[in-house]
Amino acid sequence: MTTSPNRRAWLTGPLAGLTALGLAAALLWLSLPLVLVDGGGERPSVDAVSLGADDFSAAPAAPWLAAIDERSGAAAGSRGRMLMRSSVSLKAENYPQLALALDSVAPDATVYVFWRTADEPEAVAFAELAAAGSGTNWYTLSAEDGWTGSIAEVAVATRGRPARAAPELSRLSFHPATRSTLVERAWSEWTRFEPWRMSSVNRYPGARGEVLVRPAGAFTLWVALAVAILLVGARLLRLPRRALAYALLLAVLIPWVGLDRLWQTQLDHQLQATRDRFGGLTQASKHDQEMDADLQRYASRLRERISGDADPRLFILHDSRGHNFWRLRLQFHLLPMNIHNFGHRLLPAGEMRAGDYVLELERIEGLRFDAECGVLADAERQWPAVLVDRHPFGRLYRLEDGAKAPCRGASG
Amino acid sequence: MTTPLFDGISLWGLLAALVLPWLTGAAIVGCLLPGARPSIVLGHGYLTGQVAVIALLLGWDAAGLDLAFAPVAGALSALTVLLAWRWWLRAPPTLVSRRPGRAAWRHLFWLLPLAWFLFERGSVMLEELALRPLYAWDAWMNWVPKARVWFEHATLTPFVSPPDWLQASVGSDVRTLGNWRASEYPPGVPLLLLWTMLGAGTWDHTLIYLPWLLLPATVALALWGHLRGRALAPWLAAVAAYALLSQPLLDTHAVLAGYADLWLAAAFGLGSMALADWQRTGELRYAILAVVMALACLLFKTPGLAFAALLLGAAGLLAWHPPARLLRWGGVVAAACLAIGLAIGMWSGFHDASRSLATLDLPGVLPALELRPAPLLPYLWESLFVQANFHMLWPLVVVAFAVGLAGRGRATFDGVAAGLFLAALGFLLFVFGFTHYFNQAENGVTFNRTLLYLVPLAVFVVFEQMASFLPHEGESRVEER
Numbered sequence: 001m002t003t004s005p006n007r008r009a010w011l012t013g014p015l016a017g018l019t020a021l022g023l024a025a026a027l028l029w030l031s032l033p034l035v036l037v038d039g040g041g042e043r044p045s046v047d048a049v050s051l052g053a054d055d056f057s058a059a060p061a062a063p064w065l066a067a068i069d070e071r072s073g074a075a076a077g078s079r080g081r082m083l084m085r086s087s088v089s090l091k092a093e094n095y096p097q098l099a100l101a102l103d104s105v106a107p108d109a110t111v112y113v114f115w116r117t118a119d120e121p122e123a124v125a126f127a128e129l130a131a132a133g134s135g136t137n138w139y140t141l142s143a144e145d146g147w148t149g150s151i152a153e154v155a156v157a158t159r160g161r162p163a164r165a166a167p168e169l170s171r172l173s174f175h176p177a178t179r180s181t182l183v184e185r186a187w188s189e190w191t192r193f194e195p196w197r198m199s200s201v202n203r204y205p206g207a208r209g210e211v212l213v214r215p216a217g218a219f220t221l222w223v224a225l226a227v228a229i230l231l232v233g234a235r236l237l238r239l240p241r242r243a244l245a246y247a248l249l250l251a252v253l254i255p256w257v258g259l260d261r262l263w264q265t266q267l268d269h270q271l272q273a274t275r276d277r278f279g280g281l282t283q284a285s286k287h288d289q290e291m292d293a294d295l296q297r298y299a300s301r302l303r304e305r306i307s308g309d310a311d312p313r314l315f316i317l318h319d320s321r322g323h324n325f326w327r328l329r330l331q332f333h334l335l336p337m338n339i340h341n342f343g344h345r346l347l348p349a350g351e352m353r354a355g356d357y358v359l360e361l362e363r364i365e366g367l368r369f370d371a372e373c374g375v376l377a378d379a380e381r382q383w384p385a386v387l388v389d390r391h392p393f394g395r396l397y398r399l400e401d402g403a404k405a406p407c408r409g410a411s412g
Numbered sequence: 413m414t415t416p417l418f419d420g421i422s423l424w425g426l427l428a429a430l431v432l433p434w435l436t437g438a439a440i441v442g443c444l445l446p447g448a449r450p451s452i453v454l455g456h457g458y459l460t461g462q463v464a465v466i467a468l469l470l471g472w473d474a475a476g477l478d479l480a481f482a483p484v485a486g487a488l489s490a491l492t493v494l495l496a497w498r499w500w501l502r503a504p505p506t507l508v509s510r511r512p513g514r515a516a517w518r519h520l521f522w523l524l525p526l527a528w529f530l531f532e533r534g535s536v537m538l539e540e541l542a543l544r545p546l547y548a549w550d551a552w553m554n555w556v557p558k559a560r561v562w563f564e565h566a567t568l569t570p571f572v573s574p575p576d577w578l579q580a581s582v583g584s585d586v587r588t589l590g591n592w593r594a595s596e597y598p599p600g601v602p603l604l605l606l607w608t609m610l611g612a613g614t615w616d617h618t619l620i621y622l623p624w625l626l627l628p629a630t631v632a633l634a635l636w637g638h639l640r641g642r643a644l645a646p647w648l649a650a651v652a653a654y655a656l657l658s659q660p661l662l663d664t665h666a667v668l669a670g671y672a673d674l675w676l677a678a679a680f681g682l683g684s685m686a687l688a689d690w691q692r693t694g695e696l697r698y699a700i701l702a703v704v705m706a707l708a709c710l711l712f713k714t715p716g717l718a719f720a721a722l723l724l725g726a727a728g729l730l731a732w733h734p735p736a737r738l739l740r741w742g743g744v745v746a747a748a749c750l751a752i753g754l755a756i757g758m759w760s761g762f763h764d765a766s767r768s769l770a771t772l773d774l775p776g777v778l779p780a781l782e783l784r785p786a787p788l789l790p791y792l793w794e795s796l797f798v799q800a801n802f803h804m805l806w807p808l809v810v811v812a813f814a815v816g817l818a819g820r821g822r823a824t825f826d827g828v829a830a831g832l833f834l835a836a837l838g839f840l841l842f843v844f845g846f847t848h849y850f851n852q853a854e855n856g857v858t859f860n861r862t863l864l865y866l867v868p869l870a871v872f873v874v875f876e877q878m879a880s881f882l883p884h885e886g887e888s889r890v891e892e893r
Contacts (some may be wrong), residue, residue: 076694198549201668203860204660206800216800224806241819245881248811256804260658263800267536267663278543283421283617286545311585323553323591330550331590342574343592351578410654 004039013246016230016239021252024225030217032179044151047096048181050173050278051154052253056084064155065113067124076269083157084169086365090151095174097181099188100156103168105134113139113172118150131209134167135192138185138212141174182212190262195268197372198325205404215262219255226251258363292329299333305389305396313354316341327361340377348383354401358385358388360395369397417542422613425481429611430622432488434630437461439495440441444697449641456686457632459678463708464488468783480566481610499868522647526654527574533657534566534629537667537710542618549672550632554594555763559605559790560615561587571595587737600711601672603627624669631678631868632656638685638872642692643877652875661801661864673712673861678838679708679716681868683723688829688876691730699727714777718839719865726832739797740822750838757785768848781843787852802867803862810872812877819881833873836866859880 061081100113106353110131115126125146129137141147158167175181189211206215230251234244264312287296306312314337318327331341344364346352358376360367369387374387376397383402416574438457445452465488472484483752546552546796562568573595577588589595608620639649655664665674683705690698706723709716729739768782816824825831840862844853853859 023462054855095513101781196544196547196668198547199856200664201548201550201661201671201861202858203795204664204801205661205797214798214800216803219804220797220807223804227807227811228775245878248815249651249878252808252811259800259803262802263660263663264532265535265660267533267540267832271536271540273542273705274540277575277856278545280416281417283545284420285416286543286618289671290545316590322548325549328553332557335557336561338576338585338587339590340574340588342592347578353582385700 006011009043009240009242009246012239013243014250016233016237016243016378017250017254018224019245020226020233020247021222021254023229024222028222029179030293030329038395042195045178046176048173048175049088049090049095050171051086051088052171053169056086056156056169056172058082059085059155061157064124064126064157065112065159067114067126068112068128081157083155083222084087085114085153086172088151088154088174089118090174092141092149094176095175096140096147097142097175097185098139099136099171099173099175099185100132100139101136101170101172102127102132102156103134103170103387105132105158105167106160107133109158109167111137111167112157112159114155114157115146115151116153117148118152120149121152122157133208136188138189140212142177153193160173177346185212186215186218190206191265193273194266195273196270206259206264219259222251292326292333295326295393296333298391299330301391302359302389302396303337304333309355311338312355312357313353314339314359315347316359316361317344317346317364317367319344319364329363333344346376348379348381351381352379352399354384354399356399358383358396358397358399360397369395420614421617421619422611422669424621425611425613426608426622427611428485429481429608430626430764431727432485432492433456433461433465433607434458434626435461436488436492436495438465439492439499439522440464441701442499443495443502444700445695446499449636449637449814451633451640452775455630455632456682458630459675459682462600462604462623462675463704463711464491465607466600466711469598469603469607470568470599474819476711478566479562479568479606480609481613484607489792506728513719519646523650526650529654529658530629533663534625537625537663540667541621541669545618546621546670548668548670548673550601552670554589554597555601555670555672556605556615556853557589558599558602559588559609562602562606563609563615568599591780593777597672597714598711598716599673600708604675606669606881621669624666624674625675628657628662628666631681634682634685635868635872636852638877639879640691641689642876642879644875645788645882648878648882650876652871655803655805655874656868656871659802659805659867661860662867665861665864671861674714676709676716677865677868679705679712680719680723680865683709684726684829684832685872687723687730687832688827688872690727691828699730701725710724710841715862715865717778719836722832722835722839726828726835731826736826739831741823743825743831747834750841750845753785754789754841758787758789759785772847782848783846784848784850786845786847786853787851788845791844791853794861795860799860801863805867805870805874812874815881816877824877828874829869829873829876832868833866840866851892 003027059082061083064083065081066084078169097112100111102111105111111129112126113129116122116124116125123146125144126142127139127144127147129139145150151274155174156169156172175185189207192208194208227248230244230247233239234247239247277289281289287293290296314334316327316331316339318324320327327341332337344367346358352358364378367376369376374384374386376383376399385397386400387395388398389396433458434454436457437460437479438453440460441448441453459602468484469479473479474486477483490579546556558571558690561571563587572580572586573586574588577586577595580586582727604623605620608623609615612620614620619766635656636649636653639652640646644652662674662677665671686701686705690696690702702723706720706727707721709720712822768784770783772781774780786892795801813824825834843861844859849858
């Protein structure tokens, strides 16, 4: 019984593709520490050092945070704050990788890991874990100049706007640069949930923050190696063209499916987060759960204040440049009102008119209202006006007829 | 009792707003291409129907009529019935297939993984879209505000630039948006939103954005049809559909709905596929479909002007039949200039962002371009091969062209789709690598979104290239005999 060329291609093509992917994966595995760790080479075989929450105790933050102020040249007001510290004994050069598991980290908090050495117990060194958040955060300590000698003490602190709950430290571990550590780190970073951001429509990096390697970058390298192996192998083994086409397609598609499973995991996590926030709510009650719910309530208040007038014009003034989220969102919530939403200064007569409303969104330096004289003024212009509404978000004025003479004291 | 999700919305109206334009579009494409595959009719029909709705709403308002759902829907229904009747007379559609044979069942086996993927991905995306209130920045800054004003006013109240708004006389009802240029953006996307708002009876509901979810699915349907038209095996067409629908940036635009980029990507991709079928079959009717898609490009985004020009230019070349050698050398020279320019941009002497070599003033609403070579290549590399925006699409593009060149030589570039893909890529590289728009590649705001315009076409081109090396329908059965 003979086999048709097409049948043979069906067998040899995928087999060649899988073999090439396997060989490429083996090559990557062998070269992993060389590729990813500064200085290269695998370190002496040591076990990871792991500190649980019970190993830490609270301590005054000031002596530690002073190191940040020293480096940045600015005092951040750390008096009275506490951080978590622990004693430890390890040789820095054996542990270039750090993993820090945290919960309840505020979105805008910055996470720091500090350490002191046995040789210089007074000196504090630290690493800032960029984009760290809840979950396991990895960091390459060997990139830090101060990560040398015998480490005797470590501490963890966060800075930023206080969250409702203080961050919880679950585990801090130090790892040698073994292949399994690097794979563990990559997997942890690739599967960590990254919730939607406003920038999500602009890019999907594949992993949050500064990571060891991005998944698509690693997979592109894998594909490139597999394709190179296939092209060389096809020439040596005289692989038929169709079989080579199958093999190449498979060499791209299998990594593609792998990346897609990571993406599906992100979507699944995101959906759960969205369900937790908006599930079971009507459209109206969903707005109460949005990040700008307070601004929406303020927009309703403004609408009520202005509702007496037929199709009034509103000038939103805000001391910002470019596309500012709050001023633009407020305009959206005030629609279909007729709104001009640029700049932070009063405009000349002709462009602004009596009867127009002016909203000073947040305080604007140089814009003043003299209630006694009924004048709204900035460095260049002044308008007769009445204060219609005052609120922590802003002040609403209505411009009055220019015929009314302003008081002397309101100039400037 | 209704579920909270459906509170405050007319479900029947929404359903009609979703289905009616699709039927109209399918009838238009059916009339235009009698005997075309159902996947082509339904795939192209969706976007064609949206263009029909946009045209009808613009015409309705120009005629001074109030914008209400029922009368506009009535007019659209009448048009659909007329077109469907004409389609039926010319070539009765055979949507109900004959009894499936053994081969069909074998195809079904291959399609099961795709069906599973569509269910898994589709259900997650549908629920996410249905639960989350409007989120995407440009949606609430640029596109939805116009639609909401028009919905509340029941007329297309003019939007003008901020300076024109300030100079408007007392009593003139004009509006302006908070993004300086957005008031003058094309009306297509706000009109599509207005249409679903009118149907749903509200401007504020998550389900208004369902067209964003349907769009990629219909493009995949058309992609399937065009590839099957080339006799590509069903399992390969299924892989192509998966390759399109699995891409993260495309999925994100579908689920965080409200941006215009996906619509432009679909219009350019479908227009290119229509031209490719014109080239393959010689049927001029495909060129008309491509012109409709060029019109859609113009309606959706300002850069759509360039993509419409590319489609119309390619149609002109197909009609003209210039010497192949002329096209090849033209392409080689353009690619060489681009490559040299990108290499020069990497030279640090050109990095001074404050210095422009010249300013290119463009007419109308188009921005002036400050010309300066820029170091684009690292950002391009990052976007295509390091970030996960497009999964492994760009490595696959490289492999497909390499395979094509190795196996078919210069003929790799003979297809109009491949030519359009390279021309569009060249255009984007020029804009981001040789003008002040480089800052958009640096800050990562629009660069990847513009690369999205190429994605449906890129998938088509990849599988069109691979088609010459991979099995065609019926081939294996012939060999088995």
